[in-house]
Amino acid sequence: MSTIDDREALAQVDLLEPPSLNARARRRRSLVLVAGLLLVGTIVLVALVSLAWLPYEPSDTSGSRLEAPSLAHLLGTDRLGRDLLTQIMVGARIALVVGLGAVAVGAAIGVPVGLAAAFAGGWVDDAMSAAMDILIAFPLLLLAMLIVAVTGASLLTVTVAIGISVSAVVARLTRVVAKRVLAQQYITAARTSGTGSLGIVWQHVLPNIWPTISVNLGLLFGIAVLAEASLSYLGLGAPPPNSSWGRLLQEAQSTVMTAPLGAIAPGVFLVILVIGVNLLVDGLRDVSDPTLARAR
Amino acid sequence: MNLLEVASLEVTSPDGVARVKDVSFTVAPGERIGLIGESGSGKSLTAFAIIGLLPSGVTAAGSIVLDGTQVVGAPEKHLVPLRGRVCAFIFQEPLTALDPLMKLGRQLAEPIARHQGLRGAELRRAVLEALEEVRLSDPERMAESRSYEISGGQRQRVAIAMALACRPQLLIADEPTTALDVTVQSEVLTLLDRLVADRGMALIFVSHDLAVVSRMTDHAIVMRAGEAVERGSIAQLLAAPKHPYTAAFAESARRIEADFAAAIDQGRDG
Amino acid sequence: MSAILGLEDVSYAYRGSHPGQLAVEGVSLDVVPGQNLGLVGESGSGKTTLLRMLLGLLRPTSGRVIFDGAPLDLRDRGQVRHFRRSVQTVFQDPYSSLDPRQRVGRIVGEPVRSLRIASGRAAEKMVAEALESVGLSAAVVSHYPHEFSGGQRQRIAIARAIVSRPRVLLADEPVSALDVITRSQVITLLAELGSRRDLTVLMVSHDLGVVGALCERTVVLKAGRIVEEGPTPQVFGDPSEPYTRQLLSAVPRLPQV
Numbered sequence: 001m002s003t004i005d006d007r008e009a010l011a012q013v014d015l016l017e018p019p020s021l022n023a024r025a026r027r028r029r030s031l032v033l034v035a036g037l038l039l040v041g042t043i044v045l046v047a048l049v050s051l052a053w054l055p056y057e058p059s060d061t062s063g064s065r066l067e068a069p070s071l072a073h074l075l076g077t078d079r080l081g082r083d084l085l086t087q088i089m090v091g092a093r094i095a096l097v098v099g100l101g102a103v104a105v106g107a108a109i110g111v112p113v114g115l116a117a118a119f120a121g122g123w124v125d126d127a128m129s130a131a132m133d134i135l136i137a138f139p140l141l142l143l144a145m146l147i148v149a150v151t152g153a154s155l156l157t158v159t160v161a162i163g164i165s166v167s168a169v170v171a172r173l174t175r176v177v178a179k180r181v182l183a184q185q186y187i188t189a190a191r192t193s194g195t196g197s198l199g200i201v202w203q204h205v206l207p208n209i210w211p212t213i214s215v216n217l218g219l220l221f222g223i224a225v226l227a228e229a230s231l232s233y234l235g236l237g238a239p240p241p242n243s244s245w246g247r248l249l250q251e252a253q254s255t256v257m258t259a260p261l262g263a264i265a266p267g268v269f270l271v272i273l274v275i276g277v278n279l280l281v282d283g284l285r286d287v288s289d290p291t292l293a294r295a296r
Numbered sequence: 297m298n299l300l301e302v303a304s305l306e307v308t309s310p311d312g313v314a315r316v317k318d319v320s321f322t323v324a325p326g327e328r329i330g331l332i333g334e335s336g337s338g339k340s341l342t343a344f345a346i347i348g349l350l351p352s353g354v355t356a357a358g359s360i361v362l363d364g365t366q367v368v369g370a371p372e373k374h375l376v377p378l379r380g381r382v383c384a385f386i387f388q389e390p391l392t393a394l395d396p397l398m399k400l401g402r403q404l405a406e407p408i409a410r411h412q413g414l415r416g417a418e419l420r421r422a423v424l425e426a427l428e429e430v431r432l433s434d435p436e437r438m439a440e441s442r443s444y445e446i447s448g449g450q451r452q453r454v455a456i457a458m459a460l461a462c463r464p465q466l467l468i469a470d471e472p473t474t475a476l477d478v479t480v481q482s483e484v485l486t487l488l489d490r491l492v493a494d495r496g497m498a499l500i501f502v503s504h505d506l507a508v509v510s511r512m513t514d515h516a517i518v519m520r521a522g523e524a525v526e527r528g529s530i531a532q533l534l535a536a537p538k539h540p541y542t543a544a545f546a547e548s549a550r551r552i553e554a555d556f557a558a559a560i561d562q563g564r565d566g
Numbered sequence: 567m568s569a570i571l572g573l574e575d576v577s578y579a580y581r582g583s584h585p586g587q588l589a590v591e592g593v594s595l596d597v598v599p600g601q602n603l604g605l606v607g608e609s610g611s612g613k614t615t616l617l618r619m620l621l622g623l624l625r626p627t628s629g630r631v632i633f634d635g636a637p638l639d640l641r642d643r644g645q646v647r648h649f650r651r652s653v654q655t656v657f658q659d660p661y662s663s664l665d666p667r668q669r670v671g672r673i674v675g676e677p678v679r680s681l682r683i684a685s686g687r688a689a690e691k692m693v694a695e696a697l698e699s700v701g702l703s704a705a706v707v708s709h710y711p712h713e714f715s716g717g718q719r720q721r722i723a724i725a726r727a728i729v730s731r732p733r734v735l736l737a738d739e740p741v742s743a744l745d746v747i748t749r750s751q752v753i754t755l756l757a758e759l760g761s762r763r764d765l766t767v768l769m770v771s772h773d774l775g776v777v778g779a780l781c782e783r784t785v786v787l788k789a790g791r792i793v794e795e796g797p798t799p800q801v802f803g804d805p806s807e808p809y810t811r812q813l814l815s816a817v818p819r820l821p822q823v
Contacts, residue, residue, distance in 0.1 A: 186662060186664055192650060199680060477608035479816040510821050531821055534820065544747055549746055550820060552775045553819065555779035564804060
């Protein structure tokens with residue numbers, strides 16, 4: 001027979017379990033985020049500062065060639081007598097613009113296509129998936145080069161070309177993750193609550209695919225930056241005088257033994273940016289996911 | 297001598313929370329006992345701990361002596377000879393217990409070959425006999441099938457056949473019929489009951505369903521939030537529970553059953 | 567009293583199945599106000615397909631879904647909106663039926679927004695009232711689903727289902743995934759809601775005990791067809807079909823003490 005005590009026992013059974021936070025995981029999360037912020041922040045700062053102030057004019061070749069670092073030229077000069085620090089700073093701008101722009105283009109094309117395929121199902125989905133797979137089979141750089149060859153090389157066309165090239169990967173991932181979400185019961189519940197397809201995409205699908213997609217986009221940012229550097233290195237990027245880090249690497253190639261800083265500096269900055277973005281995206285994702293607050 | 301002695305068992309999950317706290321009980325040869333509890337009660341973890349199959353990151357402390365061997369902290373090579381031969385396990389979801397790529401006959405042949413040392417035609421015959429023993433019709437076709445090609449009830453029967461292949465002394469069944477339809481559940485429970493009785497095996501039956509447990513055992517331990525809150529005969533747990541949780545649990549089960557019985561009675565009289 | 571919702575000789579064949587292989591065949595049933603209806607069936611009985619048709623998520627291959635006396639036309643947005651206001655659902659799995667990235671307030675308020683019943687403060691009030699009806703404090707609106715137990719999540723799902731003040735609640739195995747004690751509580755809740763809010767429940771379940779506790783009428787499904795139907799006491803106490811008898815005798819019973 002139920003007594004008052006039994007009711008209390010009954011109530012206790014249904015208690016809210018407090019979210020138990022694994023202390024070590026929490027510390028690691030914030031470390032990753034902070035590290036990412038620092039690294040990316042450094043590059044962003046350099047780029048922002050370059051808009052307002054540069055040590056020299058980018059085209060200034062007044063310095064003597066291949067100078068070692070000095071007070072006048074903090075990183076030395078390149079083989080044309082230009083200040084290396086100035087080149088690096090302008091290069092930061094280019095890297096960020098191309099990286100962000102390419103990812104934006106890739107997402108703008110890839111996410112809607114992936115969502116459409118996931119919703120459509122059936123033969124439409126099959127056809128779209130086949131198209132995505134064909135595009136992915138193309139080496140990224142080759143695809144970008146083909147597009148640039150057709151449109152002519154400029155910062156804009158390079159950005160768009162890289163964006164188009166990575167969009168298939170974004171589309172395929174979006175499709176897979178969206179399909180997983182669409183199979184969940186809360187989507188059915190949304191439908192029976194009267195929410196239309198557009199509402200379902202906006203309120204339920206996008207927020208739930210975002211954690212996975214954002215990490216992917218972050219990785220693609222790194223790939224886009226490296227792709228741009230590769231294109232510039234091959235001489236196929238934006239035409240001179242552009243100070244893309246890739247182009248700087250190419251120009252420093254012949255003198256890497258005598259003036260190594262010319263190659264090391266752009267290389268190091270590339271590494272800082274790419275690693276920084278990956279850490280940042282990881283950290284942001286951990287922080288924004290409400291379910292990760294609870295250890296299993 | 298007891299087949300199984302569990303003393304002050306404590307199981308801790310990776311986040312440092314004790315999921316099983318200070319649980320002790322013994323199982324004599326041929327004895328049957330039920331572990332009753334809801335999700336989060338620690339009943340399944342207790343079962344896994346006995347056979348040394350805790351998931352990675354989950355640790356056990358205390359003492360589990362299975363047929364004279366200490367399980368807690370024992371290296372794998374001490375545990376392997378126990379599994380199958382001394383103690384066998386039946387999982388809730390037979391899909392995960394069976395390899396989807398391997399034909400069922402082959403999966404069943406493996407423990408039989410190991411235990412009885414049979415080969416070739418003799419092995420084949422033993423496999424078919426094992427499948428017949430769990431009342432599977434058309435054992436030849438069953439042996440050639442894969443786990444996903446057959447029904448849930450059939451899968452669970454194959455899982456039972458595999459568990460019994462090495463003639464264990466203790467069978468641990470963790471919610472073996474929860475995922476099955478009610479008519480299938482009834483058949484599988486009857487089968488299990490008969491096999492365990494015929495072979496004189498000891499049984500630990502884990503479930504949240506009091507009525508199901510009562511079909512298989514007369515005695516049970518009630519677990520809640522990792523602790524063994526009460527133990528005794530099922531009749532006693534129902535009629536005179538000492539712990540408020542047991543009372544609430546029994547009350548809930550009884551209430552649903554009472555409504556069901558009332559509907560039947562009303563229909564019969566009306 | 568006329569039926570709010572019903573099926574008229576409905577059949578369904580899945581795409582790609584053999585001709586003649588029907589998931590549901592010739593099913594007719596009515597949800598009559600005040601009479602909770604239990605749909606009993608094991609796996610393969612077609613109950614899930616039936617439910618999806620009743621929910622307007624699937625169009626019958628033949629036959630019609632009748633709502634308030636008129637055939638349900640899924641292309642008629644006005645009718646569908648009215649339908650969704652009147653017929654709501656509780657799903658089986660409390661862990662996947664709530665969007666993990668939304669707060670409870672938004673989750674419960676979704677029907678109110680999508681069906682344009684109310685907005686702003688009025689909507690908030692409806693959400694709070696629905697939560698209180700299911701025994702949860704209105705303060706839970708700012709929390710996320712993962713902070714709650716299975717039983718509480720199911721209550722949240724029920725709150726979402728009743729917030730639009732529907733007349734029919736379709737429940738798909740609403741307590742199967744719950745623990746015994748919680749199960750009993752949710753059954754009580756559904757029964758109370760039924761009487762307090764003028765709500766009729768259609769429950770799909772394989773668990774006869776639960777159906778017996780909640781439903782005045784029962785329909786037994788087997789292989790896509792109705793094999794038995796009638797008042798629950800009659801179906802349970804004096805079944806005419808051998809399958810029904812088999813189902814009933816298979817229900818595990820507590821020992822008599």
